[in-house]
Amino acid sequence: MASVEFKNVSKSFGEFNAVSNINLSIGDGEFVCLLGPSGCGKTTSLRMIAGLETPTSGQVMIGGDDVTYLHPKDRQISMVFQDYALYPHMNLADNIAYPLKVRGEAVAKRHGRAKEVADVLKIGNLMDRLPSQISGGQQQRTSLARALVYPSRVYLFDEPLSNLDAKLRLEARGFLNHLQRDMGMTAVYVTHDQAEAMALATRIAVMDQGKIVQYAPPIEIYRRPATTFVANFVGNPPMNLVPVDAIQGDGQLQLRAEGLAIGALPMSNGIAKALETGKTLTLGVRPEHLLIATEGSPNKVSGKLFANENMGPESLVTIERGDGARVTARIFTDDHIQLTEDVTLSFLAEHVHLFDSTGKRIPVDNEAPLA
Amino acid sequence: MKLTVPAFLGRMAFSALAALIGVVFALPLIWFLFAPFNARAELGLAIPNPWTLSNFFTVFENKFAMQALWNSLIQSVGGVILVGAAATLAAYALSRSSIPGKGAVTYVLLLFSSVVSGSAAMVPIFLIVSAAGLMDTHLAVILVFAGGLLPTAMFILRDFIDSIPKSYEESAMVAGASPVQAFFDVALPVIRPGIVVVVVWAFVNIWGSFLIPFILLRSDTNMPASVAIYSFYSEAGTPTVTLLAAYALIYSLPVIVLYLFVSWKFGFRFFGGIKA
Numbered sequence: 001m002a003s004v005e006f007k008n009v010s011k012s013f014g015e016f017n018a019v020s021n022i023n024l025s026i027g028d029g030e031f032v033c034l035l036g037p038s039g040c041g042k043t044t045s046l047r048m049i050a051g052l053e054t055p056t057s058g059q060v061m062i063g064g065d066d067v068t069y070l071h072p073k074d075r076q077i078s079m080v081f082q083d084y085a086l087y088p089h090m091n092l093a094d095n096i097a098y099p100l101k102v103r104g105e106a107v108a109k110r111h112g113r114a115k116e117v118a119d120v121l122k123i124g125n126l127m128d129r130l131p132s133q134i135s136g137g138q139q140q141r142t143s144l145a146r147a148l149v150y151p152s153r154v155y156l157f158d159e160p161l162s163n164l165d166a167k168l169r170l171e172a173r174g175f176l177n178h179l180q181r182d183m184g185m186t187a188v189y190v191t192h193d194q195a196e197a198m199a200l201a202t203r204i205a206v207m208d209q210g211k212i213v214q215y216a217p218p219i220e221i222y223r224r225p226a227t228t229f230v231a232n233f234v235g236n237p238p239m240n241l242v243p244v245d246a247i248q249g250d251g252q253l254q255l256r257a258e259g260l261a262i263g264a265l266p267m268s269n270g271i272a273k274a275l276e277t278g279k280t281l282t283l284g285v286r287p288e289h290l291l292i293a294t295e296g297s298p299n300k301v302s303g304k305l306f307a308n309e310n311m312g313p314e315s316l317v318t319i320e321r322g323d324g325a326r327v328t329a330r331i332f333t334d335d336h337i338q339l340t341e342d343v344t345l346s347f348l349a350e351h352v353h354l355f356d357s358t359g360k361r362i363p364v365d366n367e368a369p370l371a
Numbered sequence: 372m373k374l375t376v377p378a379f380l381g382r383m384a385f386s387a388l389a390a391l392i393g394v395v396f397a398l399p400l401i402w403f404l405f406a407p408f409n410a411r412a413e414l415g416l417a418i419p420n421p422w423t424l425s426n427f428f429t430v431f432e433n434k435f436a437m438q439a440l441w442n443s444l445i446q447s448v449g450g451v452i453l454v455g456a457a458a459t460l461a462a463y464a465l466s467r468s469s470i471p472g473k474g475a476v477t478y479v480l481l482l483f484s485s486v487v488s489g490s491a492a493m494v495p496i497f498l499i500v501s502a503a504g505l506m507d508t509h510l511a512v513i514l515v516f517a518g519g520l521l522p523t524a525m526f527i528l529r530d531f532i533d534s535i536p537k538s539y540e541e542s543a544m545v546a547g548a549s550p551v552q553a554f555f556d557v558a559l560p561v562i563r564p565g566i567v568v569v570v571v572w573a574f575v576n577i578w579g580s581f582l583i584p585f586i587l588l589r590s591d592t593n594m595p596a597s598v599a600i601y602s603f604y605s606e607a608g609t610p611t612v613t614l615l616a617a618y619a620l621i622y623s624l625p626v627i628v629l630y631l632f633v634s635w636k637f638g639f640r641f642f643g644g645i646k647a
């Protein structure tokens with residue numbers, strides 16, 4: 001196992017900057033998820049670690065050595081490709097065992113090892129088939145098996161579970177989590193699925209347009225999203241974001257917006273600084289922190305009922321405010337909620353996130369680090 | 372639906388015309404199948420009576436004719452190996468590397484290839500070959516064909532390789548394979564159907580060509596079958612039809628066998644807009 005580090009790495013394709021000047025340090029034994037929308041540069045970053053793409057500038061380090069120009073074969077890594085890249089002319093046994101063949105293992109030994117890994121991933125009974133003769137999810141697991149069949153310093157996963165059904169995905173996720181605990185693998189894991197990132201990662205790097213917006217442990221990404229982009233990307237459904245006019249006075253802060261009634265917040269250095277750049281802030285509240293308002297709730301948002309979806313243990317209640325913007329609440333009850341046309345939702349002041357006019361999170365003074 | 376009378380007559384006329392055209396084209400082929408088995412074959416079409424193999428025996432006894440078939444084989448196989456190997460490597464490089472202007476290279480070569488193998492270039496080719504001291508050798512024929520066929524072969528193969536995801540070789544290299552290993556283990560087996568198409572195409576081209584070996588070869592012992600067919604003409608220039616027909620049938624067999632073998636073993640497919 002080894003650490004991985006990006007030092008001021010940029011990659012452009014012609015005029016287009018796929019990755020712009022990223023710095024990222026992944027510790028030995030860490031499991032880092034790259035999370036971000038399509039086209040933000042996740043695969044490109046992964047390929048630079050693998051050596052399949054050479055950075056336009058900057059350095060890539062593995063285990064403390066500069067590997068920027070090292071050939072992929074000399075990096076001792078394994079990778080699950082987004083398109084699986086299974087060899088169409090080899091059956092599953094040969095596909096999975098190929099890395100061992102390259103390492104000069106005898107046929108019996110490498111097929112035995114391939115079968116072990118395949119069994120864990122529940123494709124052990126398909127070893128004689130060609131890739132074209134198995135389903136997409138089975139192909140994906142074959143590709144995963146091929147990456148796990150030999151010891152590597154760094155494991156690179158490009159959306160390795162995207163094509164599995166919900167049950168298999170949970171199982172495979174658990175298996176990866178177990179592997180990570182068991183052998184302390186260093187892994188870089190690309191995913192669109194933020195639940196997967198939350199579950200697996202020791203740290204998550206949220207990317208947007210070739211840049212890393214936030215790099216922190218999952219709990220911090222969730223509780224203290226660095227920007228409105230992160231707030232909006234992580235969470236299911238994403239955080240409700242409401243533009244608010246800030247009025248400062250008397251050591252207190254009043255926030256105004258259509259349909260919103262919120263008690264005065266205490267001023268802080270962070271807020272004072274944020275107000276220097278603009279008086280329009282963004283207020284964020286996660287859906288799971290909203291409740292159906294009762295008498296005397298201090299902080300409220302109200303509007304017309306837009307949707308009421310019961311999903312078993314929880315319900316999603318969406319309202320439309322006067323200006324047409326929507327707010328969603330995630331209410332934990334297995335009863336179908338009876339609602340009238342006008343709905344008011346409430347929330348606690350401690351669950352309020354504030355972002356400045358550029359979308360950056362306004363820190364609370366003397367914020368304690370999250371454990 | 373019932374056809375109206377004019378429409379019906381129109382269809383009849385059309386079908387009759389189509390049948391007539393079909394017959395015109397089929398006649399030479401029918402002759403080609405009948406004449407070899409007819410001891411008194413002439414240029415006219417006749418059903419053999421009796422069917423006989425005597426024409427074939429005469430041909431088999433003709434040393435020169437048999438040597439010519441062997442020469443054809445040497446030249447075709449030699450050319451095919453050279454074209455197949457060189458085109459595969461060149462097309463792979465052109466497809467996978469990021470040389471600037473590689474597209475232009477292929478197109479320029481393609482343009483010139485039609486000149487090189489065309490009759491316009493016969494004089495320079497003759498001069499070059501004789502200056503190189505290769506006159507009247509198999510090698511001369513093989514090299515000239517390789518030069519003429521390579522650009523098109525490269526073009527077909529590059530098109531084919533372009534359509535194969537790079538991630539095959541990439542995953543092999545990440546797994547620890549060198550580029551050469553990745554090429555032989557992963558890329559080559561995947562490209563093989565494309566190579567087969569090129570090989571068949573090149574073989575048919577060389578096997579059937581007349582002009583280049585006719586010009587570059589002197590001695591009887593080096594002539595390929597396409598040229599040797601001329602030996603079945605009498606001094607006065609009239610063909611010995613019986614022998615000619617039998618020899619032509621033998622001559623066409625390798626190509627037919629090759630097609631059958633390839634379509635049985637690999638199946639012809641369509642690749643990247645280029646017909647196999």
Ligand SMILES: Nc1ncnc2c1ncn2[C@@H]1O[C@H](COP(=O)(O)OP(=O)(O)OP(=O)(O)O)[C@@H](O)[C@H]1O
Nearest residue numbers: 013016017018037038039040041042043044045082
């Ligand atoms: N070889 C290339 N040539 C030109 N542009 C490229 C190339 N590879 C990637 N790009 C561009 O770089 C950007 C980042 O691509 P990348 O594949 O890293 O995205 P991604 O984050 O993995 O997206 P997805 O989640 O859809 O897989 C995209 O806009 C893509 O179009």
Ligand SMILES: [Mg+2]
Nearest residue numbers: 042043082158
């Ligand atoms: Mg990707």
